[in-house]
Amino acid sequence: MNASTSGVELALDVPLNAVGSVAPPDSVKALVKEFTLALEAEMIEFRRDLHRHPEVSNEEFRTTQKVAERLEKAGLEPRLMPGATGLVCDIPGLDPGAPLLALRADLDALPVTDEKAVPYRSTVPGFCHACGHDVHTAGVLGAGLGLAQLSKTHGLPTPVRLVFQPAEEKIAGAQYMMRHGVLKDVGRILALHCDPKIDVGRVGLKTGPLTSACDLVKLTVKAGAGAGDGTMPPNVVHAVAALTVGVPTAVSQWMPMGSGVSIVWGHVEANTGTESTGALTPETGFMQCTIRCIDERAWTLVEDLFRQAVENIAALHGVTPDLEYTRGIPPVVNEATSIALFRRAAEEALGKDGATYTEQSLGGEDFAWFVREVPGAMARLGVRTPGAERTLDLHQGLFDVDERAIGVAMRLLSAAALLN
Template sequence: MPTIDRIDGYADELTAIRRDIHAHPEIGFEEVRTSGIVADKLKSWGIEVHRGLGGTGVIGVIKGKGSSGKRIGLRADMDALPMEENTNLKWSSKIPGRFHGCGHDGHTTMLLGTARYLAETRNFDGTVHLIFQPAEEGLGGARAMIKDGLFEKFPCDELYGLHNAPDLNHGEIAILPGPAMASADFFDLRITGYGAHGAMPERSKDAVIIATTLAQAIQTIVSRNVEPLQAAVVSITQIHAGSAYNVIPGEAHLCGTIRTFSKEVRTLISERIRTICAGIASAYQCVIDVDIRDTFNVLVNQVEQSKVVEEVARTIVNPANVITRTQPKMGSEDFADMLETIPGAYFWVGHDGSVPVHNPGFVLDDKILPIGASMFARIIETRMPAGGNA
C-alpha cells in the first residue's frame, strides 16, 4: 500500500505552502508569519486552533469518530536557521541571514497535509493534537511549550515526530528503538588573564596560551576519562581572543558542545571540564569562568511506538526501504524533552539529498511531503482505528 491517495492529491498545494514558508524563513521564537500560515490553514479545514503556547507555538485539535478517549500527539518544528542560503532556487530565502537549512519548512508542511486529511476523513476513534513547535534549533522551544502546560492542556497518550534525511535514499524510512539521538550541552569558557605588549610576554598572563592549553586538555576527556565502549564527543567550536598584532590579549572565550547517550558520561564530562578549568586557572594564575548548559536530552524511542512506525512505514513505502538497523545519531533534537514525558517515537524520511542539512546549499525534495504526511496519518488510523482496538 503506497502513500495515501487523498494526500497525494494535495501535493501541489503542499509544495506551494512549503515553498512560501521557505522563502520567508523565521528563526526560533520569531515564527510569527509561519505560525499565522499554520493557524489559518488549520482553521480553513475546520480544525480547532490554539496559539501562543511556548511563544509562537500552534496547537490543532481534531476529534475523530467514537469516544475511545485516546489522544495522540503529532509534532513538527517550524523554525529556520540564522544562516545564508546558497541554492539559487526561485523560492530561496528572501530574508538575509535566514534559511530553512534543516528542512523544518518541510516538516511543518507534512503535518499540515496530515491535518487536512484527518479533518476531511476523521477515520479514527480518539483525539489528535497537532503540535507545531517553535525554536527547535537549540533555543528550547519544546521546553517552552512544556513549561506553558502543553501536556496538561493537550494530554497525549503517545507522541510521534519526524525529520527529513538527505543521507537516506528517496523512499527510505528509518526508525531506531532506544537511544536514537545524543544529548547536547553547550558550554562557554571565559578566560581572564592579563594583557601586555607582544614584545613583553613575561608581563602577561597570556589568554591565547591559556585558551590553547585548555582546548587541548579538554580533548583528552573522551580518550582518557570516558570508557571506550561509550560514545561521546567534546568539540571546541569557537575561540575568540585578541585584536592586534602586537598585543597579547588578556581575555579569551572558548565555546563548544558535549554529545553522548549516557547521563553518567554527560555528568562525567561536565565535571572534568570544570576540574580542568580549575587546574589550568591555578597553574596560569588566571580566572576561568565556566558555563555549561543542558540544551538537549538524549532522544529515546520507545520500543512499542517504534514498532508502530516500522509497521506503518511498510505500508507507505517498499518494505525493503524500511531501515531498522541504523546507528544512533550524534546530532540532537529537542523532541527528546517531549519523549521524556510521553512515550513515542521519532523517525527519518529519506530524500536523496546530495547536500547535508545546515549547509548553505541544502535543498529539500518536495516529493517527500506526501510520504511524511501519509506516515503521520496512517499512524493515527492504526493506533486509533475507527470502530476497533489498536
C-alpha cells in the same frame, strides 16, 4: 521500490466508522489514497510558500498564521500559543477518553543565506529553511487535514493532536509548549526529521538514542597579578593551548568505559593586553566549545568533569578561569513500541522496503524533551533523490529536498495514526 509517492498505496485494515463498526478495508484504503493524493500538490505549494518566507526562532508569526488558517478552513479549531508562535490542533477520535496521538512539526528557519537557484528561493536575506522544517510542517499539516476528513466520514481509532512547535533551533520551543500543556492527555508523540542521506520513499528508524545531548561552554581565562607590570606574567597563550588539548583528553579519560563524548572548540583566542618590555602580552583568553554526548549517563556526568579539568589545568598554569556552562538538550531516545508503530506504518504506507536502519547522530534536537515525558519516537525522512550525485547536507545554503518526501510524510503519519 518506486520512489514516486503517487504510486504508493496505504494498506490499512482497522479504521472504524462513526458508529464504531469496522469500515470495509478497500474503501478505507481508497479514501486514504484519495485524500493524500488530493492534498499532496497543495502541501508542496504550502511548503514552497514557507520556504519563500522563512522565519527564525520565536518569530514564526506568519508561519503560525498560515497553518492556523488552513486548519480553520478544514473546520478545525487550532489553538495558538500565548506568544502567537506555535499552535496545537486536536482531531477527535471515536473514543473521546482515549489518550491522544501527537504528531509534531517544527516551524523555524535558520540564519543561513539561501544559495539555491529555484523559484521558491528565500525572499528574506540571510535566512532560509536549511533544516527542512518547512517540509516537516507541510507533512504534518497534510496528514492532519486528511485525518480530519477521515474522522468526519469514518472516525479515527484514537484522537490526534497536531503540534506545530516554534524555536526548535533555539532548543527552547519544546519546553515552552510543554509549560502550556501541549502534552496533556497525550499517550504517544511522533515526529519526522529530514535526512539527506536517505532516499525519498524511505524512512530511517532506530530504537534507543537517535541524537546526542548538546551543551555550550564559554570560558575566559585571566593572567592575574604580574601581567603587564614588568614581571613575568602567567603565559595565557600556553594556558589556552593546554586547555584546548588537555580538557577533552581528561574528560574522555575520566568518563566511564563506553561513554561517548565529543568536545569541539569552535573559538579560541588570546586578547592583547598591555605592552611589556617591547612585546605585547595577552592578559586574557577566550574559548568556546560544544559538548555532545551520545548517552544520557554521560550527559549527567560531563559538566562536573569538564569543570574539574578546567580548574586543574588553569591552576597548573597560574591563570584564573571564568566558566559559563549552558546545559542544552538530552538525546532523543526512541521508545521501542513507537518505533514498532513507525515500522508497521512504513510497511503499510510505503511498502516492505519503506523502513531502513539509521545510525545515531551527534546532532541535537529538542524533541528529546517530549519523549522524556511521554512515549514517542522520531523517524528520519528520506529526502534525497535516488541516484543523486551530490548529497546536500542540513544547515547549508544549498540544502533542498525531493518534494515527493512531503507525500511520504503524509502517508506515513496517517498510517501511524490509524494503526496506533
